[in-house]
Amino acid sequence: MSAVATRPVLRAQDDAGGEASVSAGGAVWVIASPHAQWTCAPDAVTVSSYEVSCTLHEAPVDTALWLERMKHGVLLAQAPVRGTWLATLVDEALVHVLPATPRDSQDIVPAFGQICDAWVRGIFASPFWTRFLAGESSDIQVLAFLAQLYHRAAGADVHNxxxxxxxxxxxxxxxxxxxxxxxxxxxxxxxxxxxxxGPAARTFLDSGAFDATHALIDFIIGAAGDMPAYVGCCALCQAPATVRAASEIEAQFEALAQRYPSAADGFAAVCAHARHDASVCGGTALLAQWVEDAGEPDVPSRLRMLRGAYGVAAAYRAMFDALHRLDEEL
Incomplete structure (x- = not known):
């Protein structure tokens, strides 16, 4: 799609994520999707993900600068006005907004959940999943996938x-x-x-996690010292889009076992793991419980939550892209 861009009204927030100069009732945090990329031409900026591409014609010269800043979160004086380039990117889920103050939001939980759902969809838009779910992955890619899930679960014990x-x-x-x-x-x-x-599985277990998997684990461990950021990490992993019934989980892994019979035992273990997570996390997610007990988070906490969820989504995407490259390089 294309759009004629106009300049949004923006107020800056300090790099440390502290209180911004905006205190008006309509303030929102705006953050770029972790899956968004952009390229600049003399008269246009193209913002894209694996799901969508949006070309902004006659974009302001500092559009790319604002996009870079929005990777970390920027406080807006008001929600993007329809017809502006920023509103266009929000409509295409390339940029997201979250009410910055409790009085602006009847409930942060569904608003944050919608953002996490969009970022989860972006994770599963990785080309790895198209090949993997179609039964076209190599044995190496399948074993590597199972190994990364093991390392991710081991890392969860540490950061939890x-x-x-x-x-x-x-x-x-x-x-x-x-x-x-x-x-x-x-x-x-x-x-x-x-x-x-099979015998080759030991090699994948002993060879350690991918660099991208280490980065995912290390990011969440780092966030474990910043509670709003850690809640954001958990909210991404517990996004509404990830909630499935036990029957759906079983059907998915039975289908994968049929496509990759040599790895059937591995998928059975992942299925049991997923069913356990669904049984203990399938009720009220951590974010909803925290908000119910402690009240709505303040302005800086909301940004830290966004940054936590953003970092996990970007790291998961990098892990699956690394898995995809395994077969690309064969």
Missing amino acids: RIAVERCTDAALRPLLLRQYREQRGQSTMLAAGLLRC
Whole structure:
């Protein structure tokens, strides 16, 4: 699509994510999608993801600069006005807005959930998934996929524990402790399932995680010292779009086992892991519980939540793109 761009009204926020100069009732945080990329021509800026491409003709000269800033979050004096280039990008889910103050939002939970859903869709738009779900992945790619899930689960034990240790929020700490207790130890089951997939599986288990998988784990571990950011990480992983019934989970992994019979035991373990997560997380997600107990987060906390979810979405996407490149390089 194309659009004639006009300049939005913007007020700056400091790089540390502290209070901004905007205090008006209509303020919103605006942040670029973690899946958005852009290129600049003399008279246009094209913003795209694997899902959509949007060309802004006659865009202001500093459009690319604003897009770079919006990777980290920018506070707007008001929601983007329809007909502007920024509103166009919001309509195409290349940029997202979140009410900045409690009085602007009847409930942050559905608003944040919508953003997380869009970012989850972007993760699954990676070309890896098209090939993998069609049964066209190589044995190497399938085993590598199962190995990354193992490393991710092992990393979750670490960051869930650190989050409990570092949390000083009286409302949040019991929720984090319960999450840690309910989810710990899942990597053992995934490793056992992978090792039943033949002699080559041991190589993938012992060779360590991909750099992209390490980056994902390290990002969440870093966020575990910043509670709003950590809640944002968890909100992305518990996005409404990820909630599935046990029957749906079973059907998905049965289909994958049929497409990749040599890895059937590995998929059975992942299925059991997914069913366990659904049983313990399928009720009220961490964000909703925290908001119910502690109240609506303030302006800076909302930005930190966005940055947490953004970082996890970008890191997951990088992990699946790395898996895709395995078959591309063969």
